[in-house]
Each structure stands twice: as structure tokens, then as C-alpha cells.
Amino acid sequence: MNLAWKEMKKSKTKFVILGSIVFLISLLTFIISGLANGLSQDNAALIKNLPDGEIYMETAAEETHALSAIDIATQQSALSENDGAFAFSIQMGFLLNEQDEQQSVAFATSTGSAPFPDVSKGEIVLDRSLEEDGIQQGERFTNSQSNGEFTVAGFTDGAKYSHAAVAFVHPDDFADMYRTEEQQMLFAPDLAEPGAIPGLQSFSIEEFLDTLPSYSAEQLSLSMIVWFLVVISGMLFAIFFYMMNIQKLGLYGILKAIGVKTGTLFRMIWAQMLAITAVALFLSIAFSQLFATLAPGDMPFYLPIGITLQLSAVFFAIGFAGATLSGFQIRKAQPLQAIQQGEG
Structure with missing residues (x-):
């Protein structure tokens, strides 16, 4: 030395x-x-913040979650057999305020889960980045694909998807916007046998992220x-x-x-x-x-x-x-x- x-x-x-x-x-x-x-x-903070587990989507969707649609029977069976499992969907869209100014968001909904906030019908919970942009609780928004209005019920942290703020909505509101009651994906934490749900393809969190081209x-x-x-x-x-x-x-x-x-x-x-x-x-x-x-x-x-x-x-x-x-x-x-x- x-x-x-x-x-x-x-x-x-x-x-x-x-x-x-x-x-x-x-x-x-x-x-x-x-x-x-x-x-x-x-x-992809919305996905990365999920707990350890497996994400499932329809095999016929060929690893494209926007094309996946899990039928109601399969969904109900999987949710009843796996504690902590939930179905969810993500779809890009936009919100319009009272001045018809457009705000791009990623709409997300779930059948009820700890990672996703509980949202009542007619309400939305937004990522906190939108609060920093000036959107306030109680503000009202519309969407051209929906017949009703959305009232901002609150904000949450770490909810970004595809470089857009996530807007959590009630499943009924999501079904009204996108004309389907079928969820795109299932999440099952700590499933003993990944890939065991018939007709569905399983992905770990990292594997699912790799299916997102961007x-x-x-x-x-x-x-x-x-x-x-x-x-x-x-x-x-x-x-x-x-x-x-x-x-x-x-x-x-x-x-x-x-x-x-x-x-x-x-x-x-x-x-x-x-x-x-x-x-x-x-x-x-x-x-x-x-x-x-x-x-x-x-x-x-x-x-x-x-x-x-x-x-x-x-x-x-x-x-x-x-x-x-x-x-x-x-x-x-x-x-x-x-x-x-x-x-x-």
C-alpha cells in the first residue's frame, strides 16, 4: 500500500x-x-406495485392484454378458488373537464382488491400527479364513451401506466365505456400451481412487463x-x-x-x-x-x-x-x- x-x-x-x-x-x-x-x-408502476403472484390473460390474446377477455364463468371460478385473487382491466382513454379540455389517462378497474382503490359508481380516483397538475377533489369530468359524469373522489400514489396517470373507475362504469363486462386479466397471489387455470396463460410480474412493447x-x-x-x-x-x-x-x-x-x-x-x-x-x-x-x-x-x-x-x-x-x-x-x- x-x-x-x-x-x-x-x-x-x-x-x-x-x-x-x-x-x-x-x-x-x-x-x-x-x-x-x-x-x-x-x-408501469401500476403493475410493478402489485404483490408477488401471477397475472393471467386469455391464451388466444397472444400476450396482448388489450385483446384478452376472460369469460365470467372462468373469472368467478378462479376468484372463488384462490384467496386474494381479483380480476382487472386497463384501457387507455381520456377525460374531458367542464371546459372540454382533454386529459389522457389509463382507465383501470378491478373486482375488488387491496392494490386497487375501492371506487364507487360515478366516481374516479386519480394518480396524484394529476393533483399536482391542478385537478382538485370534487371536480367533474365526462367521457365521450360514457353516458354519465365522473367526480374525483381522491388521489393515490404510484398509479402510472404507459406514461399516463391511471384513473380508477367502478366496474360498471368501465363496462359502460368499453361495452363489455368481461375483465382482461386475473391476478392470483401465491398460487401453488402457476398456469393451472384452463384456457388462461400465466405470467410473472416481470414476464407480463415484457409483453408491453413500449x-x-x-x-x-x-x-x-x-x-x-x-x-x-x-x-x-x-x-x-x-x-x-x-x-x-x-x-x-x-x-x-x-x-x-x-x-x-x-x-x-x-x-x-x-x-x-x-x-x-x-x-x-x-x-x-x-x-x-x-x-x-x-x-x-x-x-x-x-x-x-x-x-x-x-x-x-x-x-x-x-x-x-x-x-x-x-x-x-x-x-x-x-x-x-x-x-x-
Whole structure:
């Protein structure tokens, strides 16, 4: 460790440049990851907030929930046989206020469940983002597909779907708008045998999210960017330490000649990598949290501590791998040959 610290003090500029690059790459990674998680919540928070269990839809719908329609008999049988199960539907639509201003929403209804709020006929419960946009409790809305009015009964948190606020309505109101009493999906928590309901296809929460084209395409693109940045950081570590090791073959030869073991030289490289990565990650985490605080309220940014720690661990692992690969030349170098090459 003493050798590592002395070298870092002697070659401050080189290590500051590497640390700055790692800081910028890790900061960009944290910000993109926060945007990916924020968009994920904004796109499918309604589904992601469901408890552990299985979602079922009609097999003939071919994994498109908007085309699924579960017949009443199957629905009643499944609900009676599975405690905590409920049927629900989601359909995109819009609301009109008294000034005929249109508000896009995702209408959702259920047969009665803890995850979905209880709504009376003629009332709607909206995601709280609409309250922040100025909609107030007691305000009235209409819909061109419905014959009646909807009164805002309250607001709830974490109810977003397809980047739209969710409007929870009574099943009778949903049936009046979309001309069907059949629900699109069933949810059964902790079912002993997933896929056991005849005529229905089962999905875990993650599998169901993958059936949503906008969700899977969006998350795949952002995830690829995040992992490309992680790989690039590992390559930077490998290239940086490789070039430094080439320049110091003469020094390594002298150290080996006086009895310094190869393992000690590897530990020196690892200590330098850990110091650079720790400082860069500390600063990037601080700046990403500052970004989350200063970002506009309508920007979907969500970077929980769990994701931050996972990415930090990946950066340490990739940095360790890159530094280790660059140090293999130390093991192959012979003291006499290295001394003859000089220190470059």
C-alpha cells in the first residue's frame, strides 16, 4: 500500500486524469440508470406495485392484454378458488373537464382488491400527479364513451401506466365505456400451481412487463447504454494500467531483483484501482443525488440506494478485472530483461 501511495503522489496528473474519466463515466451511468428506473416507474408502476403472484390473460390474446377477455364463468371460478385473487382491466382513454379540455389517462378497474382503490359508481380516483397538475377533489369530468359524469373522489400514489396517470373507475362504469363486462386479466397471489387455470396463460410480474412493447423496448435500449458504459470503464482501467506497466518494466525488474514478490506488485495495482474508483464513485453518487434534487419535477428520475450499490459493486468488479488483466505482464517479466529495457 505504501508503494501504491508513493507512486500516486509522484504521478498525480496521470491518476487524476484516470479518476476524472471514471467519475464522468460513472456519473453518466448513474444518471442514465436513474432515468431508466424513472421511466420504468412512469410506464408501469401500476403493475410493478402489485404483490408477488401471477397475472393471467386469455391464451388466444397472444400476450396482448388489450385483446384478452376472460369469460365470467372462468373469472368467478378462479376468484372463488384462490384467496386474494381479483380480476382487472386497463384501457387507455381520456377525460374531458367542464371546459372540454382533454386529459389522457389509463382507465383501470378491478373486482375488488387491496392494490386497487375501492371506487364507487360515478366516481374516479386519480394518480396524484394529476393533483399536482391542478385537478382538485370534487371536480367533474365526462367521457365521450360514457353516458354519465365522473367526480374525483381522491388521489393515490404510484398509479402510472404507459406514461399516463391511471384513473380508477367502478366496474360498471368501465363496462359502460368499453361495452363489455368481461375483465382482461386475473391476478392470483401465491398460487401453488402457476398456469393451472384452463384456457388462461400465466405470467410473472416481470414476464407480463415484457409483453408491453413500449416497456421492453424502452428498458432494453437504456440498459444497453448502461452496460456499454460499464464495459468502457473496465477497458479504460485495463488500457491505463497496461500503458503504465509497460513504462515501468525496468522498475518492476529492480523491485523483483531486490526481493519484492509479484503478488506485492499486483496488490499495489489493486490498491491504486480501489482508491481511484472509490473517490470517483463517491463523487458521482453525490452528484447524481444532487441531479435528482435539481431535476425538473416532470422528469422521471428514480435512483434507489439498492441500484446505486449494485452499480458501484459492478464498477469495482470491472475495475478489478481490468487492472488484473493489465498486470499479467508483470508476472512474465524477468528481472534481468526488465532492467535491460530500462524504465522507458
